[in-house]
Ligand SMILES: Nc1ncnc2c1ncn2[C@@H]1O[C@H](COP(=O)(O)OP(=O)(O)O)[C@@H](O)[C@H]1O
């Protein structure tokens with residue numbers, strides 16, 4: 001098992017599935033022993049960038065600070081999984097230039113589906129005018145032109161999207177020797193566990 005530092009950058013509309021897939025990929029990689037770190041808009045905005053709002057200027061400043069963190073980690077062999085709406089092409093280009101092995105993951109999902117999911121009730125608030133500058137409603141989203149990976153979360157299951165990302169990382173040679181989730185059946189897993197126990201390893 002070996003890994004290079006990388007910056008896996010999930011961009012997409014609110015509720016498109018960025019955090020969900022990033023979490024699932026992170027879990028898979030952690031289980032395999034890879035060094036990874038998750039950066040997520042929701043968490044970062046309560047800490048590192050809690051002073052910022054959602055104007056164009058503040059959104060760019062939010063991403064610039066996150067880029068600084070991703071840069072330090074990815075150049076030290078850590079795999080960074082970052083989930084941010086990051087609606088502007090120019091700022092995503094900035095992240096690409098600053099970080100090691102940048103991989104853009106376009107989490108594609110029609111606005112109507114995202115709005116129906118409305119995980120935190122934010123679309124409803126934006127439609128009601130309670131919150132302003134909400135991406136997809138009254139704030140633009142510039143779709144990636146050449147993303148390394150595109151997920152279509154209205155057509156794929158979470159598992160399929162996750163597998164697509166893992167496969168992409170493997171093809172780009174950023175990770176190696178990760179076994180497919182289907183490599184061992186539960187029965188085989190049990191058998192291996194018993195064998196390791198009998199040898200005194202567990
Ligand atoms: N293929 C898929 N990938 C990711 N999320 C999906 C998928 N299919 C359905 N979903 C659902 O969509 C929602 C996405 O929410 P979330 O990950 O919080 O979005 P974001 O971080 O982009 O705002 C979750 O409730 C998730 O279960």
Ligand SMILES: [Mg+2]
Nearest residue numbers: 018019042083
């Ligand atoms: Mg999220």
